[in-house]
Every structure is written in structure tokens, then in C-alpha cells.
Amino acid sequence: MKELPVDEKLAKKLRILADAAKYDASCASSGAPKRKADPDGLGSTTGAGICHAYTPDGRCVSLLKILLTNYCLFDCAYCVNRRSSNVKRAKFSVDEVVTLTIEFYKRNYIEGLFLSSGIIRSPDYTMEQMLLVVKKLRRDHGFRGYVHLKSIPEASPWLIEEAGLWADRLSINLELPTEASLGRLAPEKDGASIEGAMAQMHERILESKQERRHFSPAGQSTQMIVGADDTTDADVLRTSAKLYGHYDMRRVYYSAFSPIPDSSSVLPLKPPPLMRENRLYQADWLLRYYGFDVDEIASGGEKGMLDLEVDPKLAWALKNRHLFPVDVNVAEREMLLRVPGLGARAVDKIVVARKHTTLRLEDVARLTSGLKRARPFLITADHHPQGRLDRLDLRETLVEKPEQLSLFA
């Protein structure tokens, strides 16, 4: 644990407001293992409210991840900070956040700030306070670290617009994937105004790129909670596909609902299986980089839910065995991308390598670590799976242990 460069009063607020921020997944690196809460109550992911995030150029940065306050006027059922929750409350002043950030930054504990907040007085007032933090950091202290601001969608458009001039990344949490879920669990939130704010951010980001101006250069991201109600994976992924398509979202983060202290009685008592979150990340990857659409990976017999036992690409291949085996030496790139065990990078290497040679199984083995899964679906110069695709136990032979899971293949 790092020694905190602050007095006990501020350290106490930090404990409360770092702990309150840990439920927001949208600054954490995707697929990062969930850590247990710090026994001292200081931690979001690495203790003292420090989490890790990736910048657009792929750098992993450590961020001070805190709320400005966990007081809130709203009463979203899934949120530990909701109005009716019985948690300890605290509020930082603008100067306190600035001091903490600068002190942590000077000591190399952090490379930036992730700031979110409960809504106090009004959405505009809250957004103004967050904006003041980043303006003071930049203008008064020449702070050049990374700043991710969680915007308040109900705030006036000009405030969100101004925030983009100072922050590196803005995000707005959609929180729940459908209007019906929002109506049930977050009745004070309005899906239309959340999407309106996302659309506005998207326009500003596009304009600023054309005009070479600074506006949230790292783009926008959002988070959805899964498992707080009976919304299916297909519905979650349809919403993600819309967000990527309409607003050029950089990332949609999926956060498995976890029962919170003093939780609302409308919520389930148990969290969904953690594997559901992993499967959603894998499916999201297939939507963005592998040419799949939602109906191919999350529909049909499973009532819109992803298969928890095998990854979504393998589940699709097992249901579409008539499209395999695929010959690595001649198949289109699009079809190679659909072979379980072959990631996009391996496929690109295969496409280059086969221009110079006829690929054998050992060549493919050198290009992917997922050969065991790929093998029944592939033809190479020296390999044909023969009747293996028709075997009834094929699925059982390919089920992976959780530690073998990969996001990329």
C-alpha cells in the first residue's frame, strides 16, 4: 500500500470515494481480473483508488479513480450510491481533487485521473464542478496527465461540450441495455437523453478531428450492467452494435451486476455467472473485428443467451458445421476469421504466408496458439479432419477450462 500524501480527513474521504467508484468498470482494462475490495477499503483495483486503463495509443496508464461525491439525488436500484442507500457519504471539494491528483502525480503513483460523481443539487451543478476540476488541473497546474471524465447525460449540452475541450476521454454510462430496464431500475434516467448526449459527443469528436481541434481525443466509451434483470445477451449486444455503429463508441464495457450492500429488493440476490461477462466481451469482439452480427452469435435455441460453456465463435462453428472444414490455403479471409482458434492476427499471417508456400499443420501451429480448437475445422496440405466434424462428442472434446480462455481467437 502506498503511503498517502494527505491528512487523515482527506484520506478518509478518499477511502469512501475510491471505494464508491470501484463499481464503474469503464476505466478498467477489458477483461481485467476483478479484485476483491481492499481490506482497508481503499481500493478500486490496485489500492488507494488506483486503476489501470489503456490510452488510444495502447499505453497502459494508472489512474486515480474516484467520485467527486457519492451523495446522489437519483435512486437507481442497482447503485450503491443511490439516494435510499445506507452507505457512508462524502464529498470532495474541487480543490481537494486537484490537490490529490497533483500530489499523486508528482509521486508517480498515477498518470491521470478518472473522475465520476453522484448527482448533487442538479446535473448542471455537478457537471460544472467536475469541469472545474479538470480546468484547474490544466490551467492552474499545467497538468498534462490523462483525464477521463464520466459525463452527466442530463447536464446541459454546452457543459458536456466544454468538458471535451479539457478531458482526454468522456464517457456516459448507458447502465442498462433497454428502455424497459431503465424504466424499471433507474426511473429518473432517460434513455433518450443519454443517447442524445452520446450523439452530441460523437458529432463534436468528428468535427474536431476535421478541424484538428482538441475534443476528447480518446473518444467516448460506455458501460452496461448485465444480470440486474432478465435482459438477454442478444438484447445487450444489439444495443452495443447500435452504439458502435451510430456513435463510433470506442468501447462498451460490460459489468456483471454484483449484489451491493443494502441492495434494493427489486434486484436479484445473486450475481450472474462471471463467465457471462467474459462471453459478452468475446461476442463484442466478434461483432467489431470478425464480421459477425448479433443474430448469428446470440439467438436461437438458447433464448438469446450466449453459451457459457464454449466461446461464441466455437458455439457458432459447432452449430454451422456444414460450413467447415475450411482450407487455409485457399479460403477467403472472412471465412478464416470464423474458424475457432484463429485470431485476426493469425489469419493475416496465414494470408501472407500462403502466398509463398503451401501451408501444413505445423505452419499453422506456429501462427496460432489455438490449434487444438482450430484443428477439427481446418484443412491444410497434410491434414483433413475427415469425419471428426460429425462426431457427437466434438463439443465435449473442445470445452475449455476457464484459464484457457482467449479474447482474440
Ligand code: SF4
Ligand atoms: S445517478 Fe449515478 S450515482 Fe446516482 S444513483 Fe444513479 S447510477 Fe448511482
